[in-house]
Amino acid sequence: MTGLPDWMHPPRAEGWFAEDLDRLPEAPRHTEPIDGALVFRMSPQRAWHSRLVSTLRQTLAAQAPEGFEVDQEMTIRLDKHNRPEPDVLETSAAYDPDRTYFTPDEVRLVVEVVSPESAHRDRTVKLRKYAEAGIPHYWRIEDESGSPAVHAYELDEPTRAYVAAGIHRGMLRRPVPFDIDLSGLIPRR
Template identity: 65%
Template structure:
């Protein structure tokens, strides 16, 4: 059985810390940290995932100028042992070229485009973790017969859990975190 490279051995018994990712040039791009453990993304993603992600990012960029900035594949440092990297996020922070993560309070919306490899994390683990961190809005985009279906969640502040705000097919209109209107049928590859 081949040995793991030395850099993959956690430096402490409780695993990795969020700041460790910035000190590991050996780590593959898009490595996430969940519960102190590395999560390596399956690349390349399916074409459907990348096409829908690119089109949603472009649409949100066009509409976000009034209320935020769109960033693709930049991590959110939820706490010391969790630094997931959503497919897309909307932030209130200005762009900085060397930025590797955002704090939860700087994030208005997180978008995950579900792929077979990420389905469990996107639907359960990240849903809970983003809510506990106080991120106000979460979208989970699913492939339903090659058409995007968006499951939208809003944060219930007192309980720090997400509540469903709708399942959108065909089109999506939301007043938060800014006025958003998406023609979902136009997003298909």
């Protein structure tokens, strides 16, 4: 067995900082600093996940009004030790080709499509961290026998916690963060 490459050793006793990600060109794609540790998405994504993420990003981008941008696989710098990479996010930030992350105040909606290796983080860790950072809307999409179920959450500002806004199967219509209609979009097996 060989040792870990030098770049995998944390640069300080308190772990990785969010900014360290920009200085790790050797890190695999989709590396996320979470609580000062590097989390790697090592398992390959299923076709269902990939297709859902692409279709959702395109559909949201087509419906987004002026001043809203929809991206996928861009990180959010939540604080000095956390920089998760949601599957899809909607921001109020203007396009910048050199940008490597967004800040929570620029993000209106975060979407995580749950896969087996990310289930715990998507259902608990990221749910809490996005809420504490003040991101107004969080969608967690679960695979229910090949059909997506969108668990929509809205931020309760005074508590900095999400409250359930509904579970959507087969169709989704939401008035926030802008008028969204995903009727007929959601792929079924």
